[in-house]
Amino acid sequence: MANTKVAIIAANGTLFDAYKVFNVATAAAASDAEVGIFFTFEGLNLIHKEAHKNLPLPEGKEHFQEGFKQTNVPSIEELVGIAQELGIKLIGCQMTMDLMNLEKDAFINGIEVGGAATFIEYAKDANITLTF
Amino acid sequence: MNITANETLDAKGLACPMPIVKTKKAITKLQPGQVIEVQATDKGSTADIRAWAGSTGHQYLGTIEEDNVLKHYLRKATDEETKEETKHEDVINLEELRSKINGEESITILDVRESAEFAFGHITGAVNIPLGELEERFSEIDEDKEIHVICRTGNRSDLAAQKLTEKGFENVKNVIPGMTKWEGPTEKNN
Numbered sequence: 001m002a003n004t005k006v007a008i009i010a011a012n013g014t015l016f017d018a019y020k021v022f023n024v025a026t027a028a029a030a031s032d033a034e035v036g037i038f039f040t041f042e043g044l045n046l047i048h049k050e051a052h053k054n055l056p057l058p059e060g061k062e063h064f065q066e067g068f069k070q071t072n073v074p075s076i077e078e079l080v081g082i083a084q085e086l087g088i089k090l091i092g093c094q095m096t097m098d099l100m101n102l103e104k105d106a107f108i109n110g111i112e113v114g115g116a117a118t119f120i121e122y123a124k125d126a127n128i129t130l131t132f
Numbered sequence: 133m134n135i136t137a138n139e140t141l142d143a144k145g146l147a148c149p150m151p152i153v154k155t156k157k158a159i160t161k162l163q164p165g166q167v168i169e170v171q172a173t174d175k176g177s178t179a180d181i182r183a184w185a186g187s188t189g190h191q192y193l194g195t196i197e198e199d200n201v202l203k204h205y206l207r208k209a210t211d212e213e214t215k216e217e218t219k220h221e222d223v224i225n226l227e228e229l230r231s232k233i234n235g236e237e238s239i240t241i242l243d244v245r246e247s248a249e250f251a252f253g254h255i256t257g258a259v260n261i262p263l264g265e266l267e268e269r270f271s272e273i274d275e276d277k278e279i280h281v282i283c284r285t286g287n288r289s290d291l292a293a294q295k296l297t298e299k300g301f302e303n304v305k306n307v308i309p310g311m312t313k314w315e316g317p318t319e320k321n322n
Contacts, residue, residue: 001187023149027153030149031184031187
């Protein structure tokens with residue numbers, strides 16, 4: 001998969017969304033694919049310095065908490081670290097950051113910031129495009 | 133089944149995608165051609181490790197389960213194995229080898245793959261000496277018999293056949309292409 005490019009849009013901010021995004025992204029990167037994630041609207045929570053450490057379960061799904069503990073899934077913090085180590089490109093959506101009144105320093109280190117055109121430019125020759 | 137690996141990775145208790153993420157990291161430390169044992173308890177890891185090997189070009193050898201632990205064996209890809217160049221001229225194809233095995237004459241089949249590869253399936257009666265150990269173990273080979281050297285794709289066996297010929301063995305044949313295309317009977321280590 002060395003010549004495979006994966007483009008992901010992360011637009012939601014619960015713990016479930018975070019696992020969907022980071023599991024697929026790190027699995028792809030570990031398989032030698034080039035991976036980029038565009039975080040927009042509530043998806044920005046997944047890379048927010050504080051918020052990503054304590055993401056909420058979707059409403060009414062709080063009982064899954066126990067299952068997460070029992071199956072020993074890695075924490076989102078850990079997965080974000082792995083994602084960065086594997087060279088996954090993390091792009092924050094400028095427009096959403098503006099409307100939420102957030103600056104780049106509210107997010108984890110090493111992210112890029114760009115608009116929709118930045119994502120389109122990245123995704124134009126992607127082999128796999130996913131939206132979560 | 134007792135299988136030798138150059139490296140062991142403990143990924144027990146870890147959920148997806150950690151077993152492959154850890155495997156990816158660990159395999160970079162291996163030399164090409166070396167074998168890693170990945171221990172995992174994630175039931176999805178068998179399908180994932182196999183798929184991961186397909187994506188990355190590493191060789192998935194097989195999986196065994198012991199005491200609820202899955203042990204996956206992988207061999208790191210090497211560059212020279214993708215080269216097509218063969219130098220040992222005396223070659224034999226798989227069909228010819230099969231009719232020889234079924235024939236009257238007693239022959240030697242020397243399998244020069246790593247012992248973990250051998251363990252997951254080899255031609256019945258074959259002897260295993262990994263290419264890297266060949267030079268120290270020439271004495272184990274019967275000079276009087278016809279020696280048929282085999283590996284996975286015909287490249288390591290080509291090198292082995294050259295080494296044997298240099299050493300003075302006279303009747304050495306390289307079996308091509310190798311175990312990847314072998315459809316005859318095989319056995320596994322116990």
